[in-house]
């Protein structure tokens with residue numbers, strides 16, 4: 001299968017080629033075309049004639065989205081619409097990445113794929129709009145919601161990832177305060193890339209939650225990172241209210257990976273096993289055998 005990979009230099013994008021080894025990957029970066037540019041999207045897809053478009057692009061600095069809703073909407077919603085329309089015109093399948101932030105986190109339980117989105121911030125609203133526009137325009141889609149992604153490349157759109165930020169702060173020796181009242185399922189992009197490949201082999205189009213197994217708060221995630229690396233910085237929990245970030249974030253955005261099970265795909269391994277592999281790959285700890 002020929003796959004046009006959008007966001008090829010991003011955190012998830014860089015992990016796709018190794019996981020999709022049996023596919024012909026055509027990498028596309030923003031320098032090749034911008035997903036907001038409808039004509040450029042149609043031209044690129046017409047010229048490359050991919051079987052699958054894998055869209056990892058996003059405007060996803062959550063706090064910046066609050067101040068800049070227009071570019072956020074343009075990339076996350078209009079970009080998705082442009083890709084869906086081009087897929088329909090060229091008979092291609094769209095694999096589109098979305099987020100746990102389409103949910104407010106107020107349900108107090110894990111969200112399933114049948115729950116209606118109720119985003120609490122601009123970023124989540126633009127991603128929910130992108131999802132909905134895809135569903136309206138294109139049957140041949142996989143909408144895949146991830147959560148707290150971490151990969152060796154670090155998120156281009158966020159200037160790194162949580163693990164590297166924590167390790168930098170930990171090594172600086174200053175006190176670190178992390179929110180303890182937001183719970184998620186951290187997700188390795190290397191593992192996610194493998195699950196995406198399994199998913200597209202099913203031909204069972206629809207919406208899927210694909211996250212690491214288990215759950216943790218950001219504070220406990222930080223504590224696990226330090227424990228694995230043998231660091232003991234001064235780490236304290238705080239609340240979302242006290243931290244005072246611009247955008248509201250979900251309190252409990254764990255995603256039940258129910259749809260994945262219905263198509264016979266095994267759950268992803270526990271986030272902590274994936275964390276160990278990540279730390280080893282980045283040279284923060286000695287290599288470990290955790291299995292995938």
Ligand SMILES: NC(=O)c1ccc[n+]([C@@H]2O[C@H](COP(=O)([O-])OP(=O)(O)OC[C@H]3O[C@@H](n4cnc5c(N)ncnc54)[C@H](OP(=O)(O)O)[C@@H]3O)[C@@H](O)[C@H]2O)c1
Nearest residue numbers: 007010011012030034035057058097146148149155156157
């Ligand atoms: N990171 C997370 O914690 C997280 C959590 C849940 C879901 N997600 C979703 O997962 C997906 C992948 O995230 P990631 O962490 O891999 O993101 P990333 O590292 O920021 O990669 C996104 C890529 O998209 C490209 N891009 C941005 N705007 C574009 C545009 N207008 N046209 C074309 N390309 C554009 C970026 O290129 P430039 O560098 O040139 O801008 C970047 O290479 C996103 O859809 C995101 O919403 C992420």
